[in-house]
Amino acid sequence: MTDCIFCKIINREIPSYKVYEDDEVYAFLDITQTTKGHTLVIPKQHVTDIFEYDDVLAAKLFSRIPKISRGLEKAFPDMKGLNLINNNKELAYQSVFHSHVHLIPRYSKDDDFSITFKNNGDNYTPETMSQIASTIKEVIDHE
Ligand code: AMP
Ligand code: ZN
Numbered sequence: 765m766t767d768c769i770f771c772k773i774i775n776r777e778i779p780s781y782k783v784y785e786d787d788e789v790y791a792f793l794d795i796t797q798t799t800k801g802h803t804l805v806i807p808k809q810h811v812t813d814i815f816e817y818d819d820v821l822a823a824k825l826f827s828r829i830p831k832i833s834r835g836l837e838k839a840f841p842d843m844k845g846l847n848l849i850n851n852n853k854e855l856a857y858q859s860v861f862h863s864h865v866h867l868i869p870r871y872s873k874d875d876d877f878s879i880t881f882k883n884n885g886d887n888y889t890p891e892t893m894s895q896i897a898s899t900i901k902e903v904i905d906h907e
Pocket of ligand 2: 765768769772810
């Protein structure tokens with residue numbers, strides 16, 4: 765895609781700090797370095813977000829993530845954890861519309877990064893949970 769910053773990175777039209785590349789996937793340091801080694805993994809095929817992947821492209825992208833994660837772990841022996849983040853659509857904080865997965869190494873609880881899940885479980889009865897699950901399952905089963 766001509767006007768996409770990540771396509772331009774793949775095509776070497778703009779520079780990046782590459783950490784991995786093969787025929788299908790490219791990985792490079794996120795310019796913000798939320799933590800040391802913060803890496804973005806992208807498919808070379810331009811897809812906007814997770815909703816545009818087919819099974820084959822998803823397998824290609826995600827199959828590389830363990831290898832790159834182990835690379836980070838070996839490169840930074842003080843790394844104690846890793847968050848994988850994938851933002852989809854503006855509401856969910858996506859700011860570059862070429863799909864990407866963030867690999868965010870974690871070194872301590874005081875890292876400049878936090879992700880917390882609020883527990884809203886008490887707001888849902890078992891019946892509502894069953895209803896939500898069956899609604900989603902039905903749609904997926906008919907995909
Ligand atoms: P998101 O907000 O999930 O769409 O993430 C987009 C990420 O791309 C941000 O964390 C930016 O720091 C990063 N980013 C944008 N432009 C560049 C660039 N030229 N090189 C490296 N990272 C970039
Ligand atoms: Zn692109």
